Amino acid sequence: MILATGVSHAYSGVDVLRDAALTAAHGEVIGLIGPNGSGKTTLLRTLYRALTPDQGTIRVDGVSIDSVRPRELARALAVVVQEPAGELPLSVTDTVMLGRIPHLGTWQRQSQRDIDIAAEALDQVGAEHLVDRDFGDLSGGEKQRVLIARALAQQATHLLMDEPTNHLDIHFQHEILALVRQLGVTTVVVLHDLNLAARYCDGLVLLDRGEVVTSGTIDDVLQPTVLEPVYGIRMQRLVAEDGCPQLLFRSLREPHPQTHTHGSREHVEARVR
Numbered sequence: 391m392i393l394a395t396g397v398s399h400a401y402s403g404v405d406v407l408r409d410a411a412l413t414a415a416h417g418e419v420i421g422l423i424g425p426n427g428s429g430k431t432t433l434l435r436t437l438y439r440a441l442t443p444d445q446g447t448i449r450v451d452g453v454s455i456d457s458v459r460p461r462e463l464a465r466a467l468a469v470v471v472q473e474p475a476g477e478l479p480l481s482v483t484d485t486v487m488l489g490r491i492p493h494l495g496t497w498q499r500q501s502q503r504d505i506d507i508a509a510e511a512l513d514q515v516g517a518e519h520l521v522d523r524d525f526g527d528l529s530g531g532e533k534q535r536v537l538i539a540r541a542l543a544q545q546a547t548h549l550l551m552d553e554p555t556n557h558l559d560i561h562f563q564h565e566i567l568a569l570v571r572q573l574g575v576t577t578v579v580v581l582h583d584l585n586l587a588a589r590y591c592d593g594l595v596l597l598d599r600g601e602v603v604t605s606g607t608i609d610d611v612l613q614p615t616v617l618e619p620v621y622g623i624r625m626q627r628l629v630a631e632d633g634c635p636q637l638l639f640r641s642l643r644e645p646h647p648q649t650h651t652h653g654s655r656e657h658v659e660a661r662v663r
């Protein structure tokens with residue numbers, strides 16, 4: 391379980407996070423959503439101690455992360471964030487094996503089991519064919535999948551992800567998030583795509599200008615009345631055949647249509663709630 395309370399932070403005296411709170415119960419996938427610059431990455435960084443907030447506490451399974459040693463923290467939290475280009479001059483295998491380091495003793499070499507776990511992680515993200523490549527030569531989407539494999543190989547009890555679907559094609563956006571759900575690992579994931587959030591998250595935290603506007607179930611948060619003023623865009627909420635709410639978007643610059651677009655795929659497959 392991840393519990394963040396009263397988290398505030400300022401960069402050079404400018405407040406970017408005020409009294410933010412987040413709860414991810416055991417096994418839940420919680421989506422962190424909000425417009426550009428609303429503080430999602432800042433809040434996520436406080437959860438894995440990449441950033442010490444000015445105020446607030448972060449607890450993982452009831453223990454304050456301030457009191458945990460780095461190796462212990464790495465066994466509890468795996469992180470997938472955007473890597474600066476060219477940061478890892480490593481092979482794909484070595485990159486994924488980095489995920490095993492928290493499980494090795496100081497001078498302990500990797501075992502066959504570690505190698506098997508890394509290979510399985512690559513397989514899970516559909517990247518087994520990349521095993522002999524250099525990480526730096528991969529495409530953006532391939533790199534992203536390898537970084538997710540590294541997090542899976544870490545076998546941490548909690549997962550933090552900052553826009554993991556960035557660079558991924560539509561197939562892998564869904565594959566990766568479906569996999570994350572399947573893992574049953576307590577997860578906090580920053581997502582821009584609200585429809586992916588609707589489909590793969592158990593709950594959402596909506597940030598706007600550094601404050602939590604609302605948090606709760608998909609049904610609570612994914613409402614045009616809640617989201618339109620925050621994002622400054624018109625939304626229409628539909629329910630797909632499998633019951634999953636999905637949103638359609640229209641710029642405020644576009645005139646309000648007097649009639650619906652009959653015959654569109656959305657109208658065939660979903661009904662307006």
Ligand SMILES: Nc1ncnc2c1ncn2[C@@H]1O[C@H](COP(=O)(O)OP(=O)(O)OP(=O)(O)O)[C@@H](O)[C@H]1O
Pocket residue numbers: 401402406424425426427428429430431432433
């Ligand atoms: N290192 C930094 N120094 C100064 N300001 C920063 C720093 N990092 C972030 N900020 C500012 O803090 C605010 C919140 O940034 P943050 O990256 O948390 O937002 P975000 O919601 O993740 O945005 P996006 O959706 O665009 O990725 C922004 O105004 C950003 O410019």
